[in-house]
Amino acid sequence: TQLLEQSPQFxxxxxxxxxxxxxxxxxxxxxxxxxxxxxxxxxxxLVTVVTGGEVKKLKRLTFxxxxxxxxxxxxxxxxxxxxxxxxxCAGGPTGTASKLTFGTGTRLQVTL
Amino acid sequence: xxxxxxxxxxxxxxxxxxxxxxxxxxxxxxALYWYRQSLGQxxxxxxxxxxxxxxxxxxxxxxxxxxxxTGGSVSTLTIQRTQQEDSAVYLCASSYRGGRWFxxxxxxxxxxxxxxx
Numbered sequence: 001t002q003l004l005e006q007s008p009q010f011x012x013x014x015x016x017x018x019x020x021x022x023x024x025x026x027x028x029x030x031x032x033x034x035x036x037x038x039x040x041x042x043x044x045x046l047v048t049v050v051t052g053g054e055v056k057k058l059k060r061l062t063f064x065x066x067x068x069x070x071x072x073x074x075x076x077x078x079x080x081x082x083x084x085x086x087x088x089c090a091g092g093p094t095g096t097a098s099k100l101t102f103g104t105g106t107r108l109q110v111t112l
Numbered sequence: 113x114x115x116x117x118x119x120x121x122x123x124x125x126x127x128x129x130x131x132x133x134x135x136x137x138x139x140x141x142x143a144l145y146w147y148r149q150s151l152g153q154x155x156x157x158x159x160x161x162x163x164x165x166x167x168x169x170x171x172x173x174x175x176x177x178x179x180x181x182t183g184g185s186v187s188t189l190t191i192q193r194t195q196q197e198d199s200a201v202y203l204c205a206s207s208y209r210g211g212r213w214f215x216x217x218x219x220x221x222x223x224x225x226x227x228x229x
Binding site for chain 2: 004006033035040041042086088099102104
């Protein structure tokens with residue numbers, strides 16, 4: 001069974017601070033996606049990283065896929081209250097697996 | 113265009129009763145997934161449908177859980193003899209599985225919040 005552990009589980013910071021969320025596994029994934037979920041809604045895709053070592057930027061968010069494709073990180077610069085939510089990483093299927101494996105989630109709260 | 117629609121949005125039921133949760137995927141999406149989410153945590157995979165292939169039921173937690181997808185579109189998740197530990201948010205997602213899978217992200221509904229009393 002492929003498992004994805006996210007850290008930290010909870011993070012409460014003030015507006016303007018920087019933060020990094022980690023997504024780690026002992027398994028290799030073909031690719032990795034990051035989703036954000038707001039209360040009462042389903043997760044929404046932020047980015048997909050495919051190549052080991054790949055870095056993608058989405059405004060103030062920077063995503064990196066580990067060289068060995070076992071881990072990923074999400075860095076947010078100058079966090080804003082609108083960044084508040086549950087961040088989920090999801091590992092892409094390998095071999096004949098058909099489903100995404102979701103991480104344990106990181107709940108982020110950004111206050112004024 | 114319309115997104116993934118789930119109904120009901122909230123369901124309260126008594127322990128031992130059966131419940132049916134419905135998912136209307138995005139038109140044209142061939143893949144449909146059910147996930148369960150407890151207390152705002154990560155998502156637990158339940159079942160996956162892809163076209164006319166046999167569904168991947170490997171995530172169903174017990175034989176009280178079943179799901180079907182009629183005509184390659186609407187899906188129903190049924191929980192029989194509900195237990196309090198079944199209380200959670202049940203999320204449905206669909207995707208278009210053309211080409212490489214990672215070019216077809218999951219589109220989630222807003223979920224059904226199930227409370228078993």
